[in-house]
Amino acid sequence: MSEFKCIRCGHIKPVDDNYVCSCGGLYEVNHHFGDVSIDYFDDRLRDRGSSWSSGVWRYKEIIYPELDSKYIVSRPEGNTNIYKRQRVAEYAGITELYLKHEGENPSGSFKDRGMTVGVSVALSDGATKVACASTGNTSASMAAYAAQAGLHGIVFIPERMIAYGKLAQALAYGARVIQVKGNFDDAMDLVKNGSKRLGFYILNSLNPWRIEGQKSIIIEMLQQRRWNPPDWIAVPAGNLGNTSAFGKALRELKALGLIEKVPRIAAIQAEGANPFYRLWNSEEKKLEPMKPDTIATAIKIGNPVSWEKALRSIRETNGTVEQVSDNEIMDAKAVIDASGVGCEPASAASVAGAKKLREKGVIAEDEEVICILTGNLMKDSDTTVKYHLGSLEGIEARRSNKPTKVEPNLDSIEALLRTTNSSPVLEVKTLGV
Known part of the structure; x- marks a missing residue:
């Protein structure tokens, strides 16, 4: 059976939702592995119709052997090149x-690998609300997997410190997005301190799953x-x-x-x-x-x-x-x-x-x-885009690929292409520009 073990003092306890030992150390999952063979994993590469098609759950014997497969929430993830x-x-x-x-x-990042396990365990534990602090990728992933599992997702993000591409995912997948006036560490403190009081399951990497x-x-x-x-x-x-x-x-x-x-x-x-x-x-x-x-x-x-x-x-x-x-x-x-x-x-x-x-x-x-x-x-x-335009403060864009403006006629474009050895991005002027 899998159990929690403190990495600082070695204390062992059954799996639960308390991830910090009384000594202040973090718990990690300690597995008592059964029979594990490379052949298991290689044989599953041919399976595309079950959880084995996931680049995470293909290795279930090393990830979480005891988890009932009915709780697995998978998109599927992994299988990256x-x-x-x-x-x-x-x-x-x-x-x-x-x-x-x-x-x-x-969802566009490695976070999906941890999130499929975290959300699956949350579901098996009977959680209804899941939460995370995030600079962007964790929130996008958690929102997606929470939506798939039918769980209420709550995201704490630092105000004005998150790329729109990541924020868009959290919003689109239906998570409750809370902007914290501070940085990631401030948001993380709120998640850690608020989980018991507000009744949500933590899905940051504080969670060993x-x-x-x-x-x-x-x-x-x-x-x-x-x-x-x-x-x-x-x-x-x-x-x-x-x-x-x-x-x-x-x-x-x-x-x-x-x-x-x-x-x-x-x-x-x-x-x-x-x-x-x-x-x-x-x-x-x-x-x-x-x-x-x-x-x-x-x-x-x-x-x-x-x-x-x-x-x-x-x-x-x-x-x-x-x-x-x-x-x-x-x-x-x-x-x-x-x-x-x-x-x-x-x-x-x-x-x-x-x-x-x-x-x-x-x-x-x-x-x-x-x-x-x-x-x-x-x-x-x-x-x-800002890097290639040379507009990032404090950054010397030594490998930029700036767009080139030309008049809207083929003669101008032909002349430009004759004088360049690379393939620049062309910005063609049109009426009103």
Whole structure:
């Protein structure tokens, strides 16, 4: 049977909806695994008519073995692709660099993997209201899955600090959206303190079931690679749920004998939201919260709830923590976008971080690196357009693709195309413009 175990003091208790131990440590799900075989997962790849078609529930024996399948709420999620793009590899200076694009999930981000598990468990527990604090992607995902499950969704978002593409999803899926006059951490405090009083089920990554779902990113990636681990996994790091989930997945897969080699995890933070990076590079034993400021809103978090779990993941995998500037993030994003893959700003931190680690000699040129892209390009389209127009404050758009204005005749366009080697975006003047 699955149980909760405190990562700080080791206290074990039955599964419930209290995720913080009396010692202050977070609980994680501790499974007593039965028979688990790679053959189970490989055989299910052919099944497209049941929950096995989900890139999360295909691995149910590692995610939540005891959950009754009648409670599973799935769209289905997962089944995201791994891409090899030469121009991105050359940009990072890493020959074997690959992109696993979690923006291909139903709501456009990796959050769907954790949310399918969180909402399914909420449903099995008899919850009627679910809530989360969010910089955008969590709210979009929770609203979608809550709507599918027939649950009332409540979203707490920081006022004026969320991309419209993400806010639109939460509104469209029918969640009650509450704008908090503060940042993400203020919204998160309200969720943590209000769950008992207001009677809602928490679906932030404080909830360990979210972490269980996000483990499937690693399991699926390994299955796609025929269970051959890469040397490194680079992941954007905000609230540190993925960093925590990745380490837990690798630990469990190694213990089950499904892999022998354990990849190193590189958690990449934005310079303006880097409390975990600061902790990693200090003698301190506890994370010091900060006021975050970064263009990458999905990782704009100054007090990440899962820092202790993430720290264990980095240590156990002999990994590292790096920081990158907003300019490095946006330049890397421009390269990823121009490769035909595309991603939101926070996603590009993984490639920007891998590039920096290669330049420092931490990652060798011939090592295999999987960079996780956490969200779809359309999640924050305004920032993308502003980058290419050169109108982002403090950002030098070194790889911009500015539109070109021409008169509305073919002679003008032909003359322009003769003088350019690339394929610029053309803005044609018409009457009234």
